[in-house]
Amino acid sequence: MSTDTSAQAPAFPLTRGCPFAPPETATAFREAGAPRRVIIWNGTRPWLITRHDQVQQVLSPGGRFGADVTLPGFPNTSSAQPVVEGGIFFRKDGDEHLPIRRILNPDFTAKRSEALRPRIVELIDHLLDELPAKGRPVDLIEEYALALPTLVICEILGVPSEWRHIIHESSKKVVQLSLPKEEKLAAHRTMLDTLSRTMADKRSDPDDGLLSRLVNTWVDEKGVLGFEQAVGLGVLVIAAGHETTANMIGLGILALLREPEQRAILLSNPKKYQSTATEEMMRYWSMVQTEPRRVCLQDTEIGGVLIKAGEGVICNLPAANRDPDVFAAPEALDLTRVERKHIGFGFGIHQCLGQNLSRVEMQEAWPRLFHRYPALRLAVDESELRFHDDALTYGLEELPVTW
Numbered sequence: 001m002s003t004d005t006s007a008q009a010p011a012f013p014l015t016r017g018c019p020f021a022p023p024e025t026a027t028a029f030r031e032a033g034a035p036r037r038v039i040i041w042n043g044t045r046p047w048l049i050t051r052h053d054q055v056q057q058v059l060s061p062g063g064r065f066g067a068d069v070t071l072p073g074f075p076n077t078s079s080a081q082p083v084v085e086g087g088i089f090f091r092k093d094g095d096e097h098l099p100i101r102r103i104l105n106p107d108f109t110a111k112r113s114e115a116l117r118p119r120i121v122e123l124i125d126h127l128l129d130e131l132p133a134k135g136r137p138v139d140l141i142e143e144y145a146l147a148l149p150t151l152v153i154c155e156i157l158g159v160p161s162e163w164r165h166i167i168h169e170s171s172k173k174v175v176q177l178s179l180p181k182e183e184k185l186a187a188h189r190t191m192l193d194t195l196s197r198t199m200a201d202k203r204s205d206p207d208d209g210l211l212s213r214l215v216n217t218w219v220d221e222k223g224v225l226g227f228e229q230a231v232g233l234g235v236l237v238i239a240a241g242h243e244t245t246a247n248m249i250g251l252g253i254l255a256l257l258r259e260p261e262q263r264a265i266l267l268s269n270p271k272k273y274q275s276t277a278t279e280e281m282m283r284y285w286s287m288v289q290t291e292p293r294r295v296c297l298q299d300t301e302i303g304g305v306l307i308k309a310g311e312g313v314i315c316n317l318p319a320a321n322r323d324p325d326v327f328a329a330p331e332a333l334d335l336t337r338v339e340r341k342h343i344g345f346g347f348g349i350h351q352c353l354g355q356n357l358s359r360v361e362m363q364e365a366w367p368r369l370f371h372r373y374p375a376l377r378l379a380v381d382e383s384e385l386r387f388h389d390d391a392l393t394y395g396l397e398e399l400p401v402t403w
């Protein structure tokens with residue numbers, strides 16, 4: 001077993017040479033086989049984990065790696081992170097994590113998300129009806145990819161759909177990695193204040209939405225959550241629940257535009273291929289590009305390297321999901337691929353809460369768009385597309401199309 005003592009380590013987040021592939025450095029680290037150090041914004045040197053089996057080892061339940069952003073050595077995304085996220089269950093472990101997650105689980109089960117499918121289809125069809133009125137070219141990120149999950153999450157929470165712009169502007173700032181701390185904190189404060197007012201109103205005017213149930217059932221009736229804690233959960237669901245799916249919908253549209261044979265397969269029988277297509281898009285894009293992060297709680301060997309208690313680790317999902325030891329021809333997009341071993345929604349106890357909902361949205365969004373607009377094409381040269389490299393999640397800034 002060895003410990004890496006090299007002073008040389010690449011700066012993280014890593015940059016991509018090709019927008020359709022993981023960063024070359026992450027791929028090279030995976031090929032070398034062992035965790036390697038990277039340098040983050042505060043000069044610390046957490047380990048980057050790039051192999052599929054090693055990422056699973058880090059994220060497996062068993063207590064060796066913690067998700068608490070306030071623990072010494074945690075590889076925070078910025079100095080704002082412990083302040084913004086420190087009190088929320090998804091950045092906690094054990095008893096501070098699971099009981100709170102259980103409060104949210106029922107709203108995001110496979111059954112509940114499946115029951116939303118008809119409404120999701122209705123929202124999709126409405127957005128597609130509206131596209132011609134927007135003029136051509138139209139930015140499909142703004143008018144479709146982002147609009148759909150934001151409308152869906154607004155309905156689940158029980159907030160007016162007009163909120164979607166405030167929600168988006170604020171949560172975009174929170175996930176942008178290089179934004180100054182003050183701006184991040186201000187954006188987070190805007191979301192907290194807005195939700196706080198709404199949730200207080202729901203005490204006298206309850207409804208079936210999640211926000212209303214959080215305050216009326218879990219704060220007032222059962223006394224399990226404090227009011228501030230319930231507001232924090234609302235903000236988390238908003239922040240985690242719209243831009244993630246939006247990025248995936250946008251990236252998936254781009255992939256289908258670039259790969260007509262794959263598009264033809266999906267459109268030949270959407271019911272048959274929508275599920276494998278969605279899993280493959282999740283694997284291929286691995287949109288969460290700078291997470292999951294953990295801190296080592298107990299000395300642990302990973303890939304022949306000793307990771308010491310108190311050292312940070314960052315899992316690289318894009319590299320892990322193209323691991324040739326797990327996926328045949330990993331660089332190819334193959335919408336008929338049946339292996340479901342991708343870890344694009346994470347792995348272990350912190351695995352994505354909203355994955356069932358996202359799946360339904362993606363499964364319907366891609367085929368319905370291309371059926372309605374079969375002549376859809378990029379309105380700019382592919383080289384002009386801008387991707388968010390500087391964010392927790394990968395995605396397109398805009399996707400101008402015409403038909």
Ligand code: HEM
Pocket residue numbers: 067089090091101108236237240241242244245248287288291292293343344345346347349350351352353354355357358
């Ligand atoms: C394509 C869309 C999405 C992707 C790729 C994605 C990805 C992920 C990943 C990789 C994690 C694990 C983080 C970790 O282990 O540290 C995670 C956790 C989480 N996701 Fe998602 N997510 C998506 C959509 C959503 C949606 C729609 C929601 C809405 C509720 C959501 C809510 C959450 C929450 C609350 C957690 C933390 C769970 C916990 O710690 O127990 N996500 N997501």
